[in-house]
Amino acid sequence: MTGLLPKAGLQLVLFLLVAPLLSGIIKTLKARLQTRRGPDVFQSYRDIFKLFRKGMVIPETSSWIFSATPYIVFVTAALVGLMIPLITTDAPLSLFGGVLAVVYLLALGRFFLALGGLDTGSSFGGIGSSREMTISAIAEPAMMLAIFTVALAANSTNLSEMAKVAVSQSWKFLAPSQMLAFAALFIVLIAETGRLPVDNPATHLELTMIHEAMVLEYSGPYLALIEWGASIKQLVLMTLVVNTFFPFGLSLDWTARGLALGLVFYFVKILVLASLIVLVETTNAKLRLFRVPELLMVSFILGALALISTFLF
Amino acid sequence: MSTLPVGATFVLSLAAYSAGACASLASWRKPAMARYICCGAALAGAVMGGLASVFGILQGAPVRWSVPSGIPLFAYSFSYDALAGFFNLTLAILAIAVSIYSFGYLKEFEGRRNIGFFGFLFHLLLLSLTIVFTAANAFLFLIGWEVGSLAAYGLVTFYHEQRESRQAGLLYVIMAHADVGCLLLGFALLIQGSGSAEFASFHTAAAQLSSGRQSAAFLLFFLGFCIKAGVIPFHIWLPAAHPVAPSNISALLSGIVIKAGIYGMTRIFLDSLGGVPSWAGLLVLIVGVVSAVLGVLYALMEHDLKRLLAYHSIENIGIILIGLGAALVFRVAGHPQLAAVALIAAMFHTLNHAIFKCLLFLGAGSVLHSTGTRNMEKLGGLIRPMPVTAFCFLIGAVAISGLPPLNGFVSEWLTYQSLLAGFGATGGLTRILFPLAGSMLALMGALAAACFVKAFAITFLALPRSAESRTCHEAPRSMLVGMGSLAMACLVLGLGVTWFLPVFNALTEQLLGQRVGTNLISGHGLVLSAGTPHGGTVSTAVIGIGLVILLIPTVLLVSIGARRFARRRGPTWDCGLPGLSEDNEYTATAFSKPLRMIFSALYQPRREIQAVFDVSPYFPKEIRFESEIEPTFEKRLYLPLKDLVLWFSIRMRAIQAGSIHAYLAYIFVTLVLLLLFGVRP
Structure with a gap:
């Protein structure tokens, strides 16, 4: 328990700072791949800073749920950030919530975000909430199967334990079960973070949008909290994927040298995963909404195969 | 430990319910008095029952009484052990909240409905449940069971002038008797083996039964209890009967009456039947998964608020069965420690579901009370006129969706952990089944969240969709106190689960010989660990504290940022049309x-x-x-069954000639046959 606060503080600051940067990097990479110049990587910081200093318009029809939602979305995402191993295997709050708590805390944020969308009384919010809850419901079983495959291999649902086991067998990701689970989780990652081909983060067209529709009525600091929270959630899920499947460089303790090395490795891994996402986003068109369940079904089957292959090999 | 007055408090609670039943009926001409007697006596009985259960759980050792009746096989035997104590505790919590709620709720019945008769049935229901949870004699159990069913029938058809109520009541009473028939046959098999109807005698007798009879007994009991619990495909009465009853009764029906089925399964499968067949656990598990997934899928399609909640009862009973099935599998496989964790998951979810489902039904009752409609499409915006009801309903909605840090999350977490443990504890292909069941649990969790976003948001948020929801008012204070106490219980059982866990020590020791409960607590009494080989740890208390700690700087950040501009209220974006109305929602x-x-x-x-x-x-x-949407089970399963019964009845009409001579001949022939059967060597 000693040193819990500094550890938690350090990890929290890292998460809060890296999350917008990652969103910026993905935007820039995507623009370059589409032969555009695009915004520079620090644009997300400027957006958030600017939003925090702007005024807010709250819909007349809304209740306190609308105002409480941004806080809940942000706080749950930040708390989850303390539960997963970032640059060391020893996550500050790992003892107090394993992978199930992570998934369900993110679900708590989503629950309120959907309520906030419906609270405005506009159809856009309703469309977004309905689609978000639907897609997450279909994504959840696939996600759990992939997570269970890893948890069963590590003998624990505790993320620090999972990371320690992963570090001790770094090359295990070549095992068929791990590769299948990674493929399953990658599809879920795309769906959960609202990226193409499931949702288009760059559009405000009512026929295609999901996340943007829910937050249409938010402005000023509330919007900043939601956008920041969404980028933290994206970083959390990506970190979860890279550190459970490719645990190279994770420091086993909180020494300065280990941390520095861990940080370098972490950035490299995250950049590779981000490039992979950018590649998928650029080479795929958005799927029709009712095609998304098929994609997620593929993910579910991959997860089931991963599980069966744990059993076989 | 000195002996605590378990017996005295228990008898006082029975006496309060009995007196309440008689006094309510006697005062039916004076509605206001009947209302006070009905709710007051129920409150007194529930408090006494609650004390008895707390004493019983603290005492640990079972307390037994038996009064011979003079009738063969029948005795007034009661046994107050850990399992009885746990279910009585659940009953008492709900009964206390519902009787407080009813002070306000029954007021509108005054001068319109017979509160005396209502009180009579209400007390009868509570009395019979108390007897069911403590009976130690098969016939006493069945009498309690049957009286409970009949009282529930009376309450379901309380609005008997409505056709819907009468039909639902008829369906309920038919299913209830199919269920009691199965139980009667099951008990007959056991009584035949042991020669006694005492539960204590079944244990050894069941072990000596042939495997065929053991399986038959298991299936009969399973069928009977499944019908009571509303497990798919025997569920059709549940979404019909629960919504039409008065809302305080719906809360009890979904909260505790269907849990009698769970109690029966736990009592018979883990206690009375020494060993169940090895496939039994898997059957319970699979039935649980199917029931839970289909239950939530049907719930999603409902826009009648109370029917939606009723379908969620089917889902949650499924989740309880998953835990119970896992416990049975582990016990047969020789892992009593894992079985104990799975049993705790099932029992804790029983209590949690009882609390939040009761809360949600009471919330729906307040909405119905003040708007007069259960149709969500006619509601909306109720969070402004009914802020407290809305807040309580929100707590219930978050809890039932299994979201942290409330109680639903904890029991679902424990269920996940037992399912993951099942992968290591079993062999062959069945081990794949456990993680798959886990992924289905994830699916139903997410679907339940979607459903409660809908239920809460459409009912309470945005603009009112009808005149009734525009002019409604907050519920009376006693109703709010009833709901508030249950909302509080959701918070306390969620954040303070580690304080509650020792309750399961005696329960697991009694049923599985493993004292599990306190040993799942670690980390300065804050952390709950699964105690299983594939387990993990979680702490809802730290999650709760963490959320609050992180909230403080966030609020500061926003208030500093927003300092420069006042926050404005403006119209929602209406795409340039002249203003949004409820039609756009x-x-x-x-x-x-x-x-x-x-x-x-x-x-x-x-x-x-x-x-x-x-x-x-x-x-x-x-x-x-x-x-x-197509009511698949009604159309594909029950309609052909009904046709078959009618076809058979028409054929039977041939011997019902209406002639007294023919009937006398039947009686004579039956008598001769019975005598022949009786004197058979």
Whole structure:
């Protein structure tokens, strides 16, 4: 328990700072791949800073749920950030919530975000909430199967334990079960973070949008909290994927040298995963909404195969 | 430990319920007095029952009484052990909240309905449940069971002038008797083996039964208890009967009456039947998964608030069965420690579901009380006139969706952990089944969250959709206290689960010989660990504290940022049209449309759209929209069954000639046959 606060503080600051940067990097990479110049990587910081200093318009029809939602979305995402191993295997709050708590805390944020969308009384919010809850419901079983495959291999649902086991067998990701689970989780990652081909983060067209529709009525600091929270959630899920499947460089303790090395490795891994996402986003068109369940079904089957292959090999 | 007055408090609680039943009936001419007697006596009985259960749980050792009746096989035997104590505790918590709630709720019955008769049935229901949970004699158990069913029938048909109520009541009473028939046969098998109807005698007798009879007994009991608990495919009475009853009764029906089925399974499978067949646990598990997934899928399609809640009862009973099935599997496989964790998951979810489902039904009752409608499409915006009800309903909605840090999360977490443990504890292909069941649990969790976003948002948020929801008012204070106490219980059992866990020590020791409960607590009494080989740890208390700690700087950040501009209220974006109205809002039907399309193979949705045009087809004057989903089980299973019964009855009419001579001949022939059967060597 000693040193819990500094550890938690350090990890929290890292998460809060890296999350917008990652969103910026993905935007820039995507623009370059589409032969555009695009915004520079620090644009997300400027957006958030600017939003925090702007005024807010709250819909007349809304209740306190609308105002409480941004806080809940942000706080749950930040708390989850303390539960997963970032640059060391020893996550500050790992003892107090394993992978199930992570998934369900993110679900708590989503629950309120959907309520906030419906609270405005506009159809856009309703469309977004309905689609978000639907897609997450279909994504959840696939996600759990992939997570269970890893948890069963590590003998624990505790993320620090999972990371320690992963570090001790770094090359295990070549095992068929791990590769299948990674493929399953990658599809879920795309769906959960609202990226193409499931949702288009760059559009405000009512026929295609999901996340943007829910937050249409938010402005000023509330919007900043939601956008920041969404980028933290994206970083959390990506970190979860890279550190459970490719645990190279994770420091086993909180020494300065280990941390520095861990940080370098972490950035490299995250950049590779981000490039992979950018590649998928650029080479795929958005799927029709009712095609998304098929994609997620593929993910579910991959997860089931991963599980069966744990059993076989 | 000195002996605590378990017996005295228990008898006082029975006496309070009995006296309440008689006194309510006697004062039926004075509605106000009947109301006070009904609620007051129920409150007294529930408090006494609660004390008895707390004493019983603290005492640990079972307390038994038996009064011989003079009738063969029948005795007034009671046994107050850990399992009885736990279910009585659940009953007492709900009964206390519901009786406080009823002080206000029954007021509108005054002068319109017979409160005396209502009170009589209400007390009878509570009395019979107390007897069911403590009976140690098969016949006493069955009498309690049957009286409970009849009292519930009376309450379901309380609005008997409505056709819907009468039909639901008829369906309920038919299913209740199918269920009691199965139990009677099951007990007959056991009594035949042991020669006694005492539960204590079954243990050794069941072990000596042939495996065929053991399986038959298991299946009969399982069928009977499944019907009571509303497990799919025996569920059809539940979404019909629970919504039509008065709301305080719906809360009890979904909260505790169906849990009698769970109690029966736990009592018979883990206690009385020494060993169940090895496939039994898997059967319970699979039935649980199917029931839970289908239950939540049907719930999503409902826009009647109370029917939606009723379908969620089916889902949650399924989740309880998953835990119970895992416990049975582990016990047969020789892992009593894991079985104990799975049993705790099932029992804790029983208590949690009882609390939040009762809370949600009471919330729905307040909405119905003040708006007069259960149809969500006519509600909306109730969070402004009814802030407290809305807040309580929100707590219930978060809890039932299994979201941290409330109680539903904890029991689902424990269920996940037992399922993961099942992968290591079993062999062969069955081990794959456990993580798959886990992924289905994830699916139902997410679908339940979607459903409660719909239920809460369409009912309480945005703009009112009808005149009734515009002019409604907050519920009376006693109703709010009833709901508030249950909302508090959701918080306390969620954040303070580690304080509550020792309750399971005696329960697991009694049923599985493993004292599990306190040893799952670690980390300064804050952390709950699964105690299983594939387990993990969680702490809802730290999650709760963490959320609050992180909230403080966030609020500061926003208030510093927003300092420069006042926050303005403005209209919602209306796409340039002249203002939004309730017609622009998303509806419950629209919200569930994507899921209706994705699962169309199950729902077989049918829809009809008729538009009336004036000039151009782009500007319809009127649109009539009709949509319905196919009630698969009613149509494919029960309709053919009903036809078969009717066909058989028509054939039987041939011997019902109506002639007294024929009937006398039947009686004579039956008598001769019985005598022959009786004197058979």
